[in-house]
Amino acid sequence: MRGGIIVSLVCAALLVGVGNAGAGSRQRTLDLSSMTVSASPQGASAHHIRLTLTLRYQMQCNYPGAGPLVVTFPKALKVPKQLAAGAVQLAGKPIAGKVDGRQVTVTIKPPTGVLCGAMGPGTLKLVFTRKANLANPKRPGSYRFTATHTSHTFAAKLHIS
DSSP, X not given: OHXXXXXXXXXXXXXXXHHHHHHSOOOOOOOOOEEEEEEESOSTTOBSOEEEEEEXXXXXXXXXXXXXXXXXXXXXXXXXXXXXXXXXXXXXXXOOOEEETTEEEEEEOOOSXXXXXXXXXXXXXXXXXXXXXXXXXXXXXXXXXXXEETTEEEEEEEEEO
């Protein structure tokens, strides 16, 4: 009988300890979201540049998530009124881009098939090819780009020499 009471007390203590362990802990997730922007060529006033935006954030199985990705260009960078077919690529594949003033929107489609359950750092690469007819600012300097996708907001500077 005495052994049964001791076992019961130990089990009760373990249950209380396990229950409380998760109750008061606050798990912090480290936000490693970032964006880089690069142009080729980098020179001031260059025309028909190739512009690459690289976004890094938490993704499921390296899938960036469905929905609009909106890129806002700085005023000094020339953006055409519309983009030619094949002017924008997402992960190396052509994607349609819609221009609205200083913003370009591409819509990422929902995944086909089943995604794995792994969450981790992922990379999304959006490229404006030379067909986009973009032109660098006329003056050297740093120019701020922003991008939004789902619940993520990004900012980066393009350095023009």
